Amino acid sequence: MPGQTVSEIASQLTTAKRRLDDLWDAYPDQRNEIYDKIVRIDSEIETLISNTIDEKSKAYQAVLSQLETANQELDAARTNIRNFANAMSLIAKVADTISSIVTKA
Amino acid sequence: MHCNHSARSHWLTAFLLVVLALPLGACGLTARQKDAISKFAVATQQLSDVSAAELTQIRSDTVMLRTEMMAINPKSVDLTSRAEDLDGPCNLDALDVRLKALSALKSYGSLLNSLATDDVSANVSASATTILGNLKQLKSLNLTDDKAQVIGTAINALSNLAIEGYKAKTVRKIVPRLNPAMIAIATLVRDDLDPGVVGGFASGLNNTIHEKIDDTLVKYVELLQPGTGSTAEDISAKKAALSTLQADCARVDSQLKNAQAQIQPAITNFSSSSSSLMVSVTSTDVSSDDIDAYFVQVTNLVRIYKAIRGSF
Numbered sequence: 001m002p003g004q005t006v007s008e009i010a011s012q013l014t015t016a017k018r019r020l021d022d023l024w025d026a027y028p029d030q031r032n033e034i035y036d037k038i039v040r041i042d043s044e045i046e047t048l049i050s051n052t053i054d055e056k057s058k059a060y061q062a063v064l065s066q067l068e069t070a071n072q073e074l075d076a077a078r079t080n081i082r083n084f085a086n087a088m089s090l091i092a093k094v095a096d097t098i099s100s101i102v103t104k105a
Numbered sequence: 106m107h108c109n110h111s112a113r114s115h116w117l118t119a120f121l122l123v124v125l126a127l128p129l130g131a132c133g134l135t136a137r138q139k140d141a142i143s144k145f146a147v148a149t150q151q152l153s154d155v156s157a158a159e160l161t162q163i164r165s166d167t168v169m170l171r172t173e174m175m176a177i178n179p180k181s182v183d184l185t186s187r188a189e190d191l192d193g194p195c196n197l198d199a200l201d202v203r204l205k206a207l208s209a210l211k212s213y214g215s216l217l218n219s220l221a222t223d224d225v226s227a228n229v230s231a232s233a234t235t236i237l238g239n240l241k242q243l244k245s246l247n248l249t250d251d252k253a254q255v256i257g258t259a260i261n262a263l264s265n266l267a268i269e270g271y272k273a274k275t276v277r278k279i280v281p282r283l284n285p286a287m288i289a290i291a292t293l294v295r296d297d298l299d300p301g302v303v304g305g306f307a308s309g310l311n312n313t314i315h316e317k318i319d320d321t322l323v324k325y326v327e328l329l330q331p332g333t334g335s336t337a338e339d340i341s342a343k344k345a346a347l348s349t350l351q352a353d354c355a356r357v358d359s360q361l362k363n364a365q366a367q368i369q370p371a372i373t374n375f376s377s378s379s380s381s382l383m384v385s386v387t388s389t390d391v392s393s394d395d396i397d398a399y400f401v402q403v404t405n406l407v408r409i410y411k412a413i414r415g416s417f
Contacts, residue, residue, distance in 0.1 A: 006303050006304045007302075007303050010303040010304075014316075017316070017320070021320070024324065031324070031327075031328055032328065035321075035324055035325065035328060038320075038321055038324065039180075039321065042316060042317060042321050043188075043189060045312060045316065046188045046189050046193060046194055046309075046312065046317075047188045047189075048303070048304070049188070049193075049194040049303065049304055049308055049309050049312060050187060050188030050193070050194035050196070050309075051188075052303065052304025052305075053194050053195070053196070053199050053297075053304060053305065053306065053309065054196075054199060055304075056199075056293055056296070056297065056304065056305070057198070057199045057202045057203070059289060059293055060202045060203050060205075060206045060290075060293060061202050061206075062286075062289075063206050063210075063286045063289055063290045063293070064202065064205050064206040064209055066282075066283060066286045067206065067209035067210060067212075067213050067283070067286065068209055070213055070279050070282070070283050071209060071212050071213055071216055073275070073278075073279060074213070074216035074217060074219075074220055074275070074279065075216060077220055077271070077272070077275040078216070078219060078220055078223060080271070081220075081223060081225055081268055081271065081272070082223075082225065084225070084229075084264070084267075084268060085225040085228035085229055085232070086228075088228065088229050088232035088233065088236075088264065089228065089231075089232045091232065091236060092231075092232040092233075092235035092236045092239070093235075095235070095236045095239040095240060096235065096239050098239070
């Protein structure tokens with residue numbers, strides 16, 4: 001089924017299952033065989049959903065990586081701003097020391 | 106005469122610094138941009154909280170229903186299969202990466218808003234006051250109260266302009282770069298939580314309810330006959346268990362549909378606020394509020410310049 005979308009494949013599997021439902025009602029004496037086919041289609045559908053969820057997990061992981069990088073950058077920017085304010089405070093302390101020395105001299 | 110010339114050149118330098126700071130101030134975040142960031146932060150928190158709770162609930166409901174299903178027909182679950190075990194397609198590692206991405210999204214909105222609203226002006230102002238207080242004690246500088254006040258105002262203005270410019274530069278660099286990721290995560294979450302979209306968590310639970318239980322398991326119980334490995338009591342007990350399971354399915358199905366009432370508006374609000382933020386950050390349009398803000402900045406700087414000229 002190359003080239004088909006997940007929805008198209010799922011739709012075909014569901015249609016096949018509905019046909020088996022019809023056969024279930026029409027041929028009560030063959031229900032064991034029909035049931036086995038239904039179980040196989042269920043398995044196909046669950047595998048399809050699971051594989052698609054796993055594919056989407058990769059997309060989530062890509063978004064997660066970008067967000068983590070951005071969050072680190074934002075965190076660093078906030079730290080830089082705080083450091084700027086702290087540097088001002090440090091200059092104030094240095095000025096205080098110089099002032100004390102000069103005043104004493 | 107020499108001293109006078111030296112003082113003038115000093116304050117000419119100060120004036121040039123103020124003039125150079127003008128474009129810096131004009132590059133600060135506008136009120137409209139800060140508002141867009143604030144709304145985006147709220148939207149990311151809503152989307153993250155609602156979606157994380159729903160994804161966790163979906164996996165938990167899937168495990169509960171499939172455990173009951175296995176009690177009726179042990180072969181309906183394959184514990185060795187990634188797709189058909191107790192959590193079906195909603196595997197723990199798949200849930201984990203989704204929760205981490207949603208948590209990072211929430212942090213992104215929060216950090217962006219914190220950066221835009223962080224206010225260190227009080228610290229800068231206090232430091233400037235201390236510096237000038239000390240400089241005033243140096244008699245050789247001959248710094249009067251008026252001069253000190255002018256210098257302090259200039260230091261505050263320039264520092265705050267530099268900080269606001271830096272904030273805006275950071276936001277304008279990160280927001281456009283992350284915009285495709287914002288569009289992607291909105292689509293991923295919407296598809297994951299819509300039972301009608303094949304290949305998401307909600308569709309996995311939907312399939313367990315409507316295909317694995319309401320269709321296939323019901324047929325399994327219909328096939329049970331006394332004497333083929335099951336007693337009449339066993340069959341009766343399985344029919345009772347199926348009724349209980351079907352009631353649980355109806356309850357979970359209803360919850361899944363009701364959750365859409367919370368999820369869809371959260372996704373719409375997130376997409377809308379993300380788009381508005383992008384437009385706001387990249388737009389070159391200037392609103393009347395922005396002009397007013399620039400006017401205040403320019404007026405302040407002109408006031409500082411006049412004070413410098415008057416004082417020295």
